[in-house]
Amino acid sequence: MLRLIRLVLSDPALRLAAVLLVLFGAHAATMGPYVSALAIKVFGLSDRAYSGVLLVASVLSVSASVGLGILADQRANRRAIALGTSAMLIVGSGLVLAGENWIVFVIANALILPLSASIFGQLFALSRLAASTHPDADRPAILSTLRALFALPWVVVLPIWSVVFDQGAALTAIYPVTLSLGAAIVALTFLFWPRDGATRWPDPKSGLSFRQSLREMANLPILARVVALGTINGAVMLYLVVMGLVFEATPGRGAADTALYAGLMAGLEVPFMLALPLVLGRVERTTLIWIGAALYATHLGLIPLLAPTPFVWLLTLPGAIGGAVVLTQPMAYLQDLLSNRPGAGASLMALQKLAGDGFSAAVFAIGTALAGYELAAAAGAILGVAGAGMLWALDRRAARS
Template identity: 70%
Template structure:
């Protein structure tokens, strides 16, 4: 069956199958927590808008710093399993802390310190997949990356509607933490049991031979960094969607957390078929043009949410949002890994740098937008910056990278 074609390399390869299973669990963790962090911060733990903006900045800085360090160490020592275990442990500790200390200090420590230190786990999964894919034919490799990213989105389709029903029945927002703890324990257990032993893999994973300073210089080179910053505006738009959707729906009578879960779940469900269809056009459309088109579609979705939140038409925004999201959630990742194709760990850390740039843009846009005009201005600024960044990438790639 044509629908199953993207999955065949994954189902036949134990390492890719592990990456797929971990991405499903990690996606369920993110789907359970990410849409509600802003609402938890403001409405449950009573952080101000400015305090939440500061938390986003601190968390982003720590997440990218640790991801870069872990990525470089993974390339230097080829010890990817050990790093995956460490970052999986931080995910478990950060999730469990809010259960043990259900107050503002516990929330801040978890979301500004422990959970950001776990952020490299996502990049390590794609580094593992990239290395494992080298044992497969060239034509399968790009499809593997897009398919794995689609699997990360699948839990959003299942998990968020369940939460929508639970919240409408009166379940408190803090119930997300025990569920996330269960998921993080499962992630850590699978990593410990099945992640390939360092030095005993079917693929070649040699040490980089670079010093830490040389590795940093490679990452910070102007050619690489300029493109990471341009892509950061796109990540900022995606992050702003998760921030804005919860806050805007909280202000609209009849919406609230249940509508947030339903909207995000349907969006993720629509993204999956678009992602699975992408391998059919990847060889026909250049990356820079595809990313720009995807961001333009996503900008329509993001900017339209505050304008249409109180009307039935808001649900129509999910179609351009899902089509654009399928592109901007997959193609920047593949693009960044190609920038440092010989350094899987450093290539994965570029995703963290993109996240830092995006989260910094998100935090600044949130602070400026709320100070000057409210959540509608926040969404409009984020959409505009994303389109501008995609245009900058297109301009920089007028000649081959």
């Protein structure tokens, strides 16, 4: 474990990816758990309206990620794309700070911040390329370690927000912090991202047209696996949406409990992620993903039922173990499907997110309309386990043919 951390820190490109993932993780930890509460409790959107914002944001995010991933493979201009997308972090937070009304909130969260999401895929494309200079046996562990570093800030950031909100701060206090984090990401990207065409690893242009690249990604066996993994990602997204709203609606709970729960989850996920290399290779990846999805589903489905009780905190253990798996292994699985196209491989992660966001938005809208947050959480949990089972079956069938 320590050897892998030293390996990441000794490589300039991997070190940059690690630092940027920590900062981007801090941005996500600051904003992610509170967006739903901001939308509904602060800016007055209805559950249905917020579902619409989620859907628009998902479509725009994946369109940008896929398009930019293909463009990065075509032109090998990853630095320029990383700079442009990370700048959207500054624009989105700055817009809400300047206006602080529901109109700018919707514009920022539906149209601007989704464009910044592709920086996540670009960072893992950079990491995969940089990892290619290291032994094959270390590459999966390097990517798992980097994903753990993305989760690490949640351990520190969320307890701080728990204290801040417990002292009576408004939820909108997150925006000056997200603006500062965005500025730091842009500055480090500008200063240290490897110059295009001057990298230590080969990064040839793909030679494929945009249509050819899309056709490659739309291959049915690949697309079926993306959809299957999307159901698992939908469970993760549904957790971020439902958890904050459940705690806000539960007497005696609130924003401080949201921060504490998410912080405990992230704090437990990090050591489990760092320990995953001990399991990789001993358990088949799709089986590991199914086990992780089942554990994560247990935590998601029981949050609304146990939120009024002290037992809700026990759910962080199966949630963290499952999360350590479902937040790392699907990414490596998808990148391996298009291993010779780092940008397109990263775009598959965006397609998985689109599928997940679509599933979570639909489940949230239908579940809350029929029976509230309890049904939404339970349906999301069942869907995630079913998707993991579908992935396992697809690989079993492919192995027999």
